[in-house]
Amino acid sequence: MKTLGDAWAWLTDSAHWAGDDGIWHRLTQHLVLTVVCLLLSCLIALPIALVLGHLGRGGALAVNISNVGRAVPTFAVLVLLLLTPLGKWGEGPTVVALVLFAVPPLLTNAYVGMRGVDRSIVRAARGMGMTGRQMLWRVELPLALPLVLSGVRIAAVQLVATATIAALAGGGGIGRIITAGFNLASTAQVVAGAVLVAVFALLVEGVFEAAERLAPGWARTRGSAG
Amino acid sequence: MTAIPDDCLARNEWICGEYLSTRRQILIDAVVQHLQLTAVSVLIALVVAVPLAVLARRWGWAAGPVLALTTILYTIPSLAMFSLLLPVYGLSAALVVAGLVLYSLTLLVRNILAGLRAVPEDTRQAARGMGYGPIRLLLTVELPLALPAAMAGLRIATVSAVSLATVGAIVGFGGLGNLIYAGMNTYFKAQVLTASVLCVVIAVAADLLLLGVQRVLTPWTRAVRS
Numbered sequence: 001m002k003t004l005g006d007a008w009a010w011l012t013d014s015a016h017w018a019g020d021d022g023i024w025h026r027l028t029q030h031l032v033l034t035v036v037c038l039l040l041s042c043l044i045a046l047p048i049a050l051v052l053g054h055l056g057r058g059g060a061l062a063v064n065i066s067n068v069g070r071a072v073p074t075f076a077v078l079v080l081l082l083l084t085p086l087g088k089w090g091e092g093p094t095v096v097a098l099v100l101f102a103v104p105p106l107l108t109n110a111y112v113g114m115r116g117v118d119r120s121i122v123r124a125a126r127g128m129g130m131t132g133r134q135m136l137w138r139v140e141l142p143l144a145l146p147l148v149l150s151g152v153r154i155a156a157v158q159l160v161a162t163a164t165i166a167a168l169a170g171g172g173g174i175g176r177i178i179t180a181g182f183n184l185a186s187t188a189q190v191v192a193g194a195v196l197v198a199v200f201a202l203l204v205e206g207v208f209e210a211a212e213r214l215a216p217g218w219a220r221t222r223g224s225a226g
Numbered sequence: 227m228t229a230i231p232d233d234c235l236a237r238n239e240w241i242c243g244e245y246l247s248t249r250r251q252i253l254i255d256a257v258v259q260h261l262q263l264t265a266v267s268v269l270i271a272l273v274v275a276v277p278l279a280v281l282a283r284r285w286g287w288a289a290g291p292v293l294a295l296t297t298i299l300y301t302i303p304s305l306a307m308f309s310l311l312l313p314v315y316g317l318s319a320a321l322v323v324a325g326l327v328l329y330s331l332t333l334l335v336r337n338i339l340a341g342l343r344a345v346p347e348d349t350r351q352a353a354r355g356m357g358y359g360p361i362r363l364l365l366t367v368e369l370p371l372a373l374p375a376a377m378a379g380l381r382i383a384t385v386s387a388v389s390l391a392t393v394g395a396i397v398g399f400g401g402l403g404n405l406i407y408a409g410m411n412t413y414f415k416a417q418v419l420t421a422s423v424l425c426v427v428i429a430v431a432a433d434l435l436l437l438g439v440q441r442v443l444t445p446w447t448r449a450v451r452s
Contacts, residue, residue, distance in 0.1 A: 003313035070382065071429035073389035075403060076422035079410040083418055161303035165393060168305065169410060178309050182396055187312055194309035198302040205301045 006188035007195060029172035034159045037098040041155060045106035053114020054136045062111040069104035074162050078169040094171035101162050102155040109151025113144030153208040160201045242416035257424060260401025264387045267326035275334035283342040300332035304393045322394035329390060330383035337379025341372025374447055377440040381433050388429040
């Protein structure tokens with residue numbers, strides 16, 4: 001309980017909010033990193049998944065990438081990238097590692113969503129004279145949307161978590177408050193940083209949850225492909 | 227002045243046989259610590275998860291809170307989780323184990339519950355008709371039938387735990403993560419790459435081992451497939 005009090009005192013000290021090491025700057029960094037990497041990973045993963053799903057090819061690949069991704073420690077990839085020439089390029093290693101880890105859930109969910117579309121509906125669309133492109137945009141994608149969005153949600157939460165670990169490897173973000181706390185042997189600061197990150201992650205999850213509830217019935221998530 | 231030996235260690239190369247032979251003991255110690263952290267965490271999580279899932283299955287009202295709580299725990303980034311537990315456990319291996327247990331819980335509870343729910347009502351009624359009491363029904367019918375789903379969860383939880391354990395380096399108990407962390411600070415390429423590869427090897431080996439266990443435990447699933 002005493003630690004929580006100390007953490008609260010640390011959090012409410014206005015001196016800790018200002019400056020380049022301040023909470024505001026770290027929060028902004030965390031948010032920008034997450035959003036930029038989420039957009040980048042969507043740009044990479046979704047077109048591939050939609051095309052593969054539409055063609056019905058490469059399914060094993062999409063699912064296996066996701067499983068392999070789990071076995072590779074984020075922290076190890078970050079440090080490996082940091083020691084390559086990429087490491088000299090500021091946030092470069094962080095962005096690359098984050099994107100690498102956000103792509104698999106996006107890819108798998110979007111692919112499984114596309115393949116899950118009822119084949120008789122696809123055949124009906126073909127019978128109506130739709131071209132492949134029309135089928136993809138007007139039939140398959142709308143029906144696959146719940147799973148595609150579920151992938152985006154998983155990726156977003158994963159990005160928030162991974163951006164935290166990036167701080168261990170010299171990256172920015174709220175994790176930096178925690179690592180700095182460890183270096184200063186300040187439990188109050190460590191716990192304060194942890195609370196900030198936890199709240200941040202739960203907020204992101206909450207935003208997606210709320211968006212899902214507001215979405216029309218057919219676009220609601222019915223589960224995830226992992 | 228002594229001559230600097232011209233080997234791959236001195237040249238700081240990524241792949242270095244010299245490193246393997248001279249730091250053998252350090253590597254073995256790290257692997258053992260990594261295996262202990264992972265195994266202990268997953269076992270504790272399993273011991274906690276089974277009763278939770280069984281309770282959630284028995285009493286429908288318990289399922290909501292149990293799933294919500296474990297999902298919230300899963301959303302909290304790993305570095306934050308370890309940091310939040312710091313006041314309770316201090317800088318110890320128990321801290322890392324506690325964090326990993328909380329992570330594995332979500333995956334295990336979800337999968338075991340899904341497995342229990344998938345047991346056909348006919349089968350349960352047939353067992354009851356044969357005079358099975360609730361305990362015997364659970365132990366000899368429901369849990370074995372839930373095994374494939376439970377094992378799938380166990381595999382994901384184990385692979386994730388292997389990779390997350392590296393983050394324990396922040397408190398000095400990260401197994402191979404310690405070597406990665408130290409290697410990052412000293413720019414020691416061979417150490418970072420070797421430790422990272424060993425992590426992935428452990429994860430893949432654990433996954434294959436569990437797959438084998440699953441095949442031995444559930445001979446009937448093979449009969450159905452063939």
